[in-house]
Amino acid sequence: MARRSAREAAMSLLYQSNYTQEYDLDALKDMGEEWELDESDIPYIDDILSGCKRYIEGIDELITTHAKGWKFERISKVDLSILRLAIYEILYRDDIPESVSINEAVELSKKYGGEKSGSFVNGILGTVIRSQKNSLAKNNDTE
Numbered sequence: 001m002a003r004r005s006a007r008e009a010a011m012s013l014l015y016q017s018n019y020t021q022e023y024d025l026d027a028l029k030d031m032g033e034e035w036e037l038d039e040s041d042i043p044y045i046d047d048i049l050s051g052c053k054r055y056i057e058g059i060d061e062l063i064t065t066h067a068k069g070w071k072f073e074r075i076s077k078v079d080l081s082i083l084r085l086a087i088y089e090i091l092y093r094d095d096i097p098e099s100v101s102i103n104e105a106v107e108l109s110k111k112y113g114g115e116k117s118g119s120f121v122n123g124i125l126g127t128v129i130r131s132q133k134n135s136l137a138k139n140n141d142t143e
Helices: 002-018 028-031 041-054 058-064 078-090 097-110 116-143
Strands: none
Touching: 002 028, 002 041, 002 078, 002 097, 041 058, 058 078, 058 116, 078 097, 078 116, 097 116
């Protein structure tokens, strides 16, 4: 399985959903050759897309909270799609190490985003992870 290619496809479909409010898994058939996808990538991509849709409010709240100095509406749709994908992986995919999710998100943002997208995405994901760990520590202290 080429997970990097599957992430690119998932990010592209998340980007599409910014404008259409939906994503089209059938579009993966057209993307298959471009991103070297195979049948084993489809469940991962479907999980990312359905999970991001299911948890969109919480994910977007985290982005809003940690995008210091940025209004949510001003975040580029590419960066937003990458952040949603990575935050979903970090919070809901135990099979993917946080460091891999962050690294892959930064690489996607360098490839598809603006000049400063890599550091922007890295900064937000770093603060999301730190805040999640701080929340867990506080919860453990109160128990």
